[in-house]
Amino acid sequence: MNIIETRDLTKSYADFTAVSGINLHIPKGAVYGFLGPNGAGKSTTMKMFLGLTKPTSGSFTIDGKKYPDNRVQILKEIGSFIEAPAFYGNLSGEENLEIIRKILGLPKSSVAEALEIVGLTQYKKRLAKKYSLGMKQRLGLASALIGKPPILILDEPTNGLDPVGIHEIRTLIRSLPEKFDCTVLVSSHLLSEIERMADTIGILNHGHLLFEGTLDQLKLSAASQGYPTDNLEDTFLALIDADNGQRGAVR
């Protein structure tokens, strides 16, 4: 069963189409890796799911609820982290989460739980503006994870983290569906990153969905089209190159 489905979802700006008629099928309880080079339309798609930007055409349903009719209901089910950590710099990490907790109507214990999950408990009283980049990233993740939402939308969640932090967050994301019975949509422009986390992947380039399926299916599909399959990084690059060539895009 798919928890998120899109139908010809499109977002255009004056002279530029960021997302062009994509049809995504994100299965419930899976980690779905959203892969694509910078500017491929990953963040725009995620923003549309969160109601941060309005689709130009097409539609999507999240957990059977249609946007925009059920916008608030949809947002109650989603924990999100988009592009960069978003927080109140004048408040401590704990106070930031307290605000989100109140809006979501969660029990008080959920703040401590979220801080514990991302390893920020000992820094909870420090002002968020004084956090390091990695700590801000963790605070952003905590604000997405608070209340254990059934759907998590994470846009490049490991940006700015050191290798140990990347490993921790990757392990955490991988464990989330089993631990909290949730679905994770995670984006990255690094195939190696997605390869280690995702069950299913969607590859986006210039707003077009080039591939959707499991990693094994990607290998099969790539092999049938004559692309290298020994290294997934090469497969991904070959796919993107071929697509850019077809569109006449300048890299």
Next chain:
Amino acid sequence: MSVSLECKKVKRTGFLPAFLGGGILAAAVPVINMAVRSEMYLDLPGNSIQILLDANWQMMTMLNVLLVVAGACLLYHTEYADNAMQKMKSLPIRESSIFLGKAVLTICMSLFVLAIEAGAVAFCTYHWFEIGNGFFSELCKYFGFSFLLMLPCVILSLLISEACKNMWVSLGIGVVCVFTATMLPTTNFALSLFPFAMPFQVFASTDVTQSMHYIDSAIAELAVLCLAQLAFVKARRLLE
């Protein structure tokens, strides 16, 4: 809930001290004026509140309006500085309720400032004039009128701050509006309906009809500005 959230968000921003300090500064205006040149006012005809407000209200209002502009800028600066607004928009809360929470908070703080100023006027009357019968009900009328006329200015300041992600832009627009308002003649009804100019009006107990026109206009402006806020939120979502 929105108001209590907004109260939490303004922690450590200097919002509350700014209103407290600004209120005391504006309240000090009539006290200092009377302390240094009371002889100019003691022999004037009319009630003491009218005399004191005629002499000091321009300066006091300018401080009040500047305070409202600065407060509105601070409130939205906390939202935009570290992108917190994006997080708020991705939560099940409407942007309009965030705006409403901020509006209620700013209105409460404006009321607090006006209460300090009313206290200063009462002190001046007690010290230099005489507190007669019905003084406090008159005082409430004067400051209630000023409070009502302050509301469109509060909402417009917040709307400007919401529209401009850079605090310096909204602060600049606000300051230009305040100084424009000080240049508009208060005797011209149409010009004095500019939301930043309206608070410069003093309740005229002798001309209740004129005061009622101002109150009606303030209510109409409030309605228009609230609709503008709703339209703005929708338009921005379309363009983003």
